[in-house]
């Protein structure tokens with residue numbers, strides 16, 4: 001059965017150490033998704049797509065912190 005979305009992006013952090021000129025800045029609290037939160041999100045979206053992509057802003061920031 002075809003899923004509703006080709007892919008769904010999950011933003012696991014909103015932290016970023018770059019400052020791209022086109023980026024819309026936000027006043028949101030900076031945070032990272034916990035493993036528990038991630039599992040909960042995946043359980044809710046898994047029936048809507050076969051492809052889940054991680055959106056992690058500037059990748060090295062997430063990996064190194």
Ligand code: SF4
Nearest residue numbers: 016018019020023058
């Ligand atoms: S990498 Fe993404 S979040 Fe970070 S400054 Fe650039 S556009 Fe904004």
